[in-house]
Amino acid sequence: MLDVENLAAGYGRVQVLWDVSLQVQRHEIVALIGPNGAGKTTLLRALSGIIPVAGGTVRLHGKPINGRSVEDIAYRGVTHVPEGRRLFAGLTVRENLLLGAWRRRDKNLEPVLELFPNLRGRLNQVAGSMSGGEQQMCAIARGLMSQPALMMIDELSLGLAPKVVEEIMQRLPDIAASGTAILVVEQDVDAALTVAERAYVLENGHITMDGQAASLLADPKIRMAYLGVA
Template identity: 40%
Template sequence: MTTVPLLAIEGLCAAYGEAQVLFGVDLSVMPGEAVSLMGRNGMGKSTTIKAVMGMLPATAGSIRFAGEALAGQRIYRVAQRGIGLVPEGRQIFSTLSVRENLVATARGNGPWNVDAVYALFPRLSEREHHLGSQLSGGEQQMLAIGRALLTNPRLLILDEATEGLAPLIRAEIWATVRRLREAQLAILIVDKNLRALSELCDRHVVLERGRTVWQGNSTDLQAEFETVSSTLSV
């Protein structure tokens, strides 16, 4: 595996107006690697994602993707570089059909097209002509993932991908992420399920009050499971 990170974040600081939220976040994702980003609510996880995607300007530090600086890039330019986002809250188009939602983001000649998404999520094929507003929460999450995959990303970011879903649907989403990871798609995933993340991801990053306070691989996480767990639950 190459030693050059696909995504490299160093000393990232960001703020909402005068309220600083990030105080020096360090994080990297290698090609083909799955990395978890963990922390309690309000610790800066989603703010980090927004900074990566160009939704929020960085006030200090650097964000590089495939060696190119992302600071100051517009959102659509970041997506064109090869980053696909599954946002918190899904944010699908409720007045468009399943197929229309998918076609709206389709880009490039990579492995992902509408048929490939339907093969990954047969339920979406069955609901192809239903509006986004007519889907269950789990189906909406599948659609959000499928929509991101249709950008044919080099890095897939999932922000709270299983939040608010029934246990069976959560298990299906985890199984899907595992298949994507086995296909060597680089993944950065924000979630609260420490046990699932420890089994799925190669490395893990914990944020607290806008700072990176712990990093390690899954072996490290197993050795310090109680310590990390207590950090996330305080």
């Protein structure tokens, strides 16, 4: 469904991503891991059109989308949950969710409230007053309101306790099953490789490893570099 071939991107003359190829299939959860500064956020930005693609091809459902605007790419079904969540802190949870439904005529909140029942009792609460975990749930729920084909989540676990990360990660398979594939960038490599089916490792702007998440989780190189265990 998402097919990235030999992508190059960066900021001005500084190239950050080199020859990046990756795929995400329908109903799939794919993790993108790698050290700080590897270019993970940059890759999500290039895929969602925030920064230009300097080379290579990005296809969604077989159609090239590189060079298209952020709005157009979002309209075609790609949602980006950015690092730090970017909720409208002064608006209520309901208002944040409804803003996520911009591309739909029916603004039914029910399906996302079924995925995140914690939000049901908080619809009238101002988003900025919720806990970090609740805010991340709200950001993901907002992203789902447009019924995207692909949701890209940057640093799902940022600033959250392991138990909260686990709780949110456990929602991802239901989201994928409901028809939204997920590309998740994650520092919590253990959690990411546990929930994902496949994963890519990005280092210095290059994809250096990829494969089934379970086999990467068992790989000694990954265990040493990202889990600190042999």
